[in-house]
Amino acid sequence: xxxxxxxxxxxxxxxxxxxxxxxxxxxxxxxxxxxxxxxxxxxxxxxxxxxxxxxxxxxxxxxxxxxxxxxxxxxxxxxxxxxxxxxxxxxxxxxxxxxxxxxxxxxxxxxxxxxxxxxxxxxxxxxxxxxxxxxxxxxxxxxxxxxxxxxxxxxxxxxxxxxxxxxxxxxxxxxxxxxxxxxxxxxxxxxxxxxxxxxxxxxxxxxxxxxxxxxxxxxxxxxxxxxxxxxxxxxxxxxxxxxxxxxxxxxxxxxxxxxxxxxxxxxxxxxxxx
DNA sequence: ATCCGATGTCAAT
DNA sequence: TTGACCTCGGATC
Numbered sequence: 001x002x003x004x005x006x007x008x009x010x011x012x013x014x015x016x017x018x019x020x021x022x023x024x025x026x027x028x029x030x031x032x033x034x035x036x037x038x039x040x041x042x043x044x045x046x047x048x049x050x051x052x053x054x055x056x057x058x059x060x061x062x063x064x065x066x067x068x069x070x071x072x073x074x075x076x077x078x079x080x081x082x083x084x085x086x087x088x089x090x091x092x093x094x095x096x097x098x099x100x101x102x103x104x105x106x107x108x109x110x111x112x113x114x115x116x117x118x119x120x121x122x123x124x125x126x127x128x129x130x131x132x133x134x135x136x137x138x139x140x141x142x143x144x145x146x147x148x149x150x151x152x153x154x155x156x157x158x159x160x161x162x163x164x165x166x167x168x169x170x171x172x173x174x175x176x177x178x179x180x181x182x183x184x185x186x187x188x189x190x191x192x193x194x195x196x197x198x199x200x201x202x203x204x205x206x207x208x209x210x211x212x213x214x215x216x217x218x219x220x221x222x223x224x225x226x227x228x229x230x231x232x233x234x235x236x237x238x239x240x241x242x243x244x245x246x247x248x249x250x251x252x253x254x255x256x257x258x259x260x261x262x263x264x265x266x267x268x269x270x271x272x273x274x
Numbered sequence: 275a276t277c278c279g280a281t282g283t284c285a286a287t
Numbered sequence: 288t289t290g291a292c293c294t295c296g297g298a299t300c
Contacts, residue, residue: 003281052282070282071294087294103294105283159283166281213281234281241281262289263282277299287289 002068004051004164005207008127010074011049012208014056017076017097018044024093028084035109036090039064051122051163055115062109064090065118069105125163126200127208138197145185145193152188153181153265164204171241171266172215173199180274181260181267212236220249240266
């Protein structure tokens, strides 16, 4: 379930479970064995997350750079850790806990400069925004979007433009702001972008807190609307994501789906305006 | 037992 | 725009 909120939550969870103490590091599957040997027994002393990239810091030894891709999963458990299965790329073990990483696109030991290069090619991350204004903000993203003929749907998924938004947050934030996904970036108004950025900050923070994506406003829940309760087959309550051909919660029209850049796009033609 | 799809990204065309 | 890659659970036979 990897959008940015998952990764930032994983950073917090790794720090809470393994931070400040030596960690046993291994790679039962084998592809990370050499680096695991270098890290084994060292202290996990920092974590970082930018968009969908997770970084686990081991002092002078470097950072473990993890990208889950579409299939990657992290599983936490207690001690003693059970025998690992042969798909576990990375296992961390402390006296009290263990973590198994499977199926990541990336799991590599990198240096500080290599880490910096990754940050440099990513856009601002709503989850790196800070309330005092010193963190990421939407300005760099707006500079790209406001000049672009590309659709807003594609721009929101472009990690160079904005980092951490995935297919669910894209669909949901465009619905919440009544914007047709095929509208060009340059057709977006400044006020619309400011509202989208602020909304992503709030939605994704809640996503980190709850470890799932919920986007339906309290007044729009099926209960509040006097309709039967719904069950989404993924974790959270949403307006349009994977709800093709179902009735829109707000206007009752049919949710549409189409393939855009090899991903499934969902939107409500009745509620989202060009 | 087998197929298919999935909240991602990159390289090759 | 397409194919490749990483894994696994649910649907289908």
